[in-house]
Amino acid sequence: MTLVHLEDVYLSFPVFHGASRSLKKTLFSRAKNAVVAPSKVGGNMTVADSSSGLVLVEALSGVTFDIHKGERVGLVGHNGAGKSTLLRVLGGIYETGRGVAQIEGDCHALIDPQSGMNPELTGRENLYLFAYRLGLPKEKIPVLEKEVEEFAELGPFFDLPLRLYSSGMGIRLGFALATIPRPQILLMDEWFMAGDQRFQDKARQRLEGMVGSADILVITSHTLSILREWCTRILWMEAGKIRMDGKVDDVLDAYEASLG
Numbered sequence: 001m002t003l004v005h006l007e008d009v010y011l012s013f014p015v016f017h018g019a020s021r022s023l024k025k026t027l028f029s030r031a032k033n034a035v036v037a038p039s040k041v042g043g044n045m046t047v048a049d050s051s052s053g054l055v056l057v058e059a060l061s062g063v064t065f066d067i068h069k070g071e072r073v074g075l076v077g078h079n080g081a082g083k084s085t086l087l088r089v090l091g092g093i094y095e096t097g098r099g100v101a102q103i104e105g106d107c108h109a110l111i112d113p114q115s116g117m118n119p120e121l122t123g124r125e126n127l128y129l130f131a132y133r134l135g136l137p138k139e140k141i142p143v144l145e146k147e148v149e150e151f152a153e154l155g156p157f158f159d160l161p162l163r164l165y166s167s168g169m170g171i172r173l174g175f176a177l178a179t180i181p182r183p184q185i186l187l188m189d190e191w192f193m194a195g196d197q198r199f200q201d202k203a204r205q206r207l208e209g210m211v212g213s214a215d216i217l218v219i220t221s222h223t224l225s226i227l228r229e230w231c232t233r234i235l236w237m238e239a240g241k242i243r244m245d246g247k248v249d250d251v252l253d254a255y256e257a258s259l260g
């Protein structure tokens with residue numbers, strides 16, 4: 001069974017510059033519980049302990065939803081609404097502070113195209129490392145090697161260390177590697193689609209194959225046309241909470257209207 005079940009999930013981050021005078025002034029000038037009113041950027045800030053002055057940002061605040069097999073869910077919301085944090089909770093990268101996060105099924109997160117890559121190794125060696133981590137059988141590697149080399153189009157740079165790559169070259173290789181698995185639950189951050197226009201077109205084709213074979217997709221994006229095309233359901237997040245959850249056109253129309 002493939003399923004995502006979140007129940008009353010909370011996650012806060014400590015603010016290490018919480019001691020700054022101007023921030024304290026802002027927080028303590030509010031009501032007794034010192035909560036900064038929801039703004040159009042970031043999660044709410046609270047003073048967790050007034051004696052130490054520990055300040056927390058509430059990235060997720062009482063998030064509850066289920067996602068079932070066959071659903072393609074888009075996350076929208078202002079900057080700092082909690083979309084990437086939610087994606088990281090689903091991917092098991094962050095533990096929840098409170099609440100239940102139940103993820104049933106093999107899950108793969110496309111969040112940072114270069115995560116897990118070693119800058120001292122060549123593109124080809126990074127491919128071997130990636131295949132080893134995935135536990136792929138040895139006989140599959142030559143086929144993958146050809147596929148990645150052709151897709152990334154790095155020419156002689158494929159056999160040079162990653163530290164010599166431009167950022168776009170790093171993205172090409174990272175993308176080619178990260179799109180090898182065929183998970184049941186696919187999590188995707190929009191940064192993943194960076195790269196030059198020609199590469200984006202190729203990348204899109206490759207992604208479509210990956211998305212098509214996944215049982216569940218969760219994608220964050222500020223590009224609403226992508227969400228309208230790829231999703232069956234939208235979660236609109238605001239300051240760590242779900243503001244609206246429903247059909248693509250209903251939610252995106254309301255979201256667009258709120259942008260003014």
Ligand SMILES: Nc1ncnc2c1ncn2[C@@H]1O[C@H](COP(=O)(O)OP(=O)(O)OP(=O)(O)O)[C@@H](O)[C@H]1O
Nearest residue numbers: 013042043057059078079080081082083084085086
């Ligand atoms: N590692 C971290 N340490 C401290 N605060 C964090 C951290 N990650 C996120 N936050 C805070 O949590 C809140 C939610 O951030 P998140 O990155 O999830 O937002 P987002 O909706 O993905 O934003 P964007 O659209 O700008 O990418 C923000 O207020 C942010 O400042």
